[in-house]
Amino acid sequence: MDEKQTVRVSKALSRVLRHDPDSIGIRLDAAGWVPVDDLLAGLARHGRGVSRAQLDHVVATNNKRRFAFSEDGRSIRASQGHTVEVDLGLPAAVPPPVLYHGTGSRTVGIILREGLRPMARRDVHLSADTETAVRVGSRHGRPVVLVVDAAAMAAAGHEFRVSANGVWLTDAVAPEYLTQAP
Template sequence: MDERRVVRVSKYLAKHLRHQPERIGITLDAHGWVEVDVLLEAAAAHGFPISRAELERAVADNDKRRYVMEGGRIRASQGHSVRVDLDLPVTEPPPVLFHGTVARNVDSIMAEGLRPMKRHHVHLSPDPETATRVGARRGAPVVLVVDAAAMHASGHLFRCSANGVWLVDHVPPAFLRVAESRFGPQGPRSQ
């Protein structure tokens, strides 16, 4: 299977396992799972046939480990806009977590905090490199540092998804700061 096909299958999975399962006639269970055979039949019936080997490769090769397959079922690791309970245990986070964004969002984030927007949780990265890659999807990245230890101590609940993304309901502005980069807090400046 060529790389373009892997990407197409992954995007198809994201759309239907995270956002619009009803579009192809599948129903996710309360925890976001669907039987692999049901997904494959629905995809074929809706004009996007996927072989089991293609599905397994798309899951295994996804650099962000967005999907989990176990016991004949599959689900997205996080990022749902449809109501699911991933049934992840509350876990003590590392002292610091990170969030990637772009400069145009920083002022509102620093005023209102990080909110889940159309998703169920705010997604936080375990390291600044991952947050930089996330922020770079929408332009020049800005990395925010989250004082996860202080949030946890004040009662905020953290969960960690199967692919290492940390999930929290909201990050108040008091727990945020802009990371210093080698160019300073706002990125490179023209000379």
């Protein structure tokens, strides 16, 4: 599978497993899981045929580890980023003292005034390193990294969870916990 094909399949999986399972006639369970056979059959019925080997390749090589197989390998789900209602069952976790959020330069002012909200997603996504935040911000124009005082948030009772691929999740980040990285 070449890189272009891998990206194409990854984007299709993201759309279906995070946002629109109905588009291929599948149902996610309450935790976001769907049987692999159902996913592959749904993709094939809608002209997006993917083999199990190709699916395995995309899951194994995705640098953001966006997808996870169940322990028995029979089900798959997106690790986070859902707009459809799911409960990933992630336990509360103690965050590192500082987390980061990447955004584009045009949104920095409003975020610093109003804070971070999940928008269409279920959670605000944060990273543990600035490199990831820069990559995320680059998708939105000139990247800007915001520093989140996760220790202060946790001390104030805000809950954090960490997804299978290391993305930190929280409901929202108020402006008082945000600063712009130099």
